[in-house]
Amino acid sequence: RKEVEQDPGPFNVPEGxxxxxxxxxxxxxxxxxxxxxxxxxxxxxxxxxxxSSGNEDGRFTAQLNRASxxxxxxxRDSKLSDSATYLCAVPDSNYQLIWGAGTKLIIKP
Amino acid sequence: DAGxxxxxxxxxxxxxxxxxxxxxxxxxxxxxxxxRQTMMRGLELLIYFNNNVPIDDSGMPExxxxxxxxxxxxxxxxxxxxxxxxxxxxxxASSPGQGSNTEAFFGQGTRLTxx
Numbered sequence: 660r661k662e663v664e665q666d667p668g669p670f671n672v673p674e675g676x677x678x679x680x681x682x683x684x685x686x687x688x689x690x691x692x693x694x695x696x697x698x699x700x701x702x703x704x705x706x707x708x709x710x711s712s713g714n715e716d717g718r719f720t721a722q723l724n725r726a727s728x729x730x731x732x733x734x735r736d737s738k739l740s741d742s743a744t745y746l747c748a749v750p751d752s753n754y755q756l757i758w759g760a761g762t763k764l765i766i767k768p
Numbered sequence: 769d770a771g772x773x774x775x776x777x778x779x780x781x782x783x784x785x786x787x788x789x790x791x792x793x794x795x796x797x798x799x800x801x802x803x804r805q806t807m808m809r810g811l812e813l814l815i816y817f818n819n820n821v822p823i824d825d826s827g828m829p830e831x832x833x834x835x836x837x838x839x840x841x842x843x844x845x846x847x848x849x850x851x852x853x854x855x856x857x858x859x860x861a862s863s864p865g866q867g868s869n870t871e872a873f874f875g876q877g878t879r880l881t882x883x
Contacts, residue, residue, distance in 0.1 A: 702874035
């Protein structure tokens with residue numbers, strides 16, 4: 660099993676819909692989790708950090724399920740501008756980030 | 769702060785040539801990371817430094833790759849000799865610390881093409 664796994668997608672979603680995708684991790688001791696957004700031909704940028712059960716920022720909600728070892732990212736009322744690749748990152752036992760391969764999201768008008 | 773600064777943004781070189789990528793981390797960040805991203809392999813950590821000291825270079829693919837950090841504000845990643853399979857986007861990132869400060873801030877990347 661990979662340390663951090665994501666469904667590569669693409670997720671094709673109509674504008675205005677709600678979409679959610681998960682990231683599973685293997686290090687049960689991880690205390691912090693990160694969702695990054697990467698636009699085409701750009702660098703990854705931090706979207707949300709999760710340190711406890713979850714975090715919410717506007718239309719974006721990240722939730723942590725420790726028992727099943729996954730974090731989810733929920734996007735409500737999706738916009739065309741939400742189209743991007745969403746990368747999950749989880750620190751390993753040495754606190755270095757282990758990256759998922761990313762989930763590609765395409766919002767269609 | 770201007771963020772992490774990388775140069776050049778694009779590099780096209782011939783196989784066998786030496787390539788040097790440069791990075792200026794965010795001031796005050798103790799950690800610097802070099803990543804490589806390709807469609808096939810995603811984002812791969814090549815090497816990282818803590819306070820200018822290389823900590824883990826297990827991700828460096830071959831001896832053709834080397835990285836240095838002579839001071840807190842500058843790092844280089846060198847490929848000599850370059851090969852077509854080295855074509856990728858190389859990102860430099862910096863981080864303020866460990867634990868809850870593990871989040872990384874990325875530069876805009878260097879898109880390397882080796883022909």
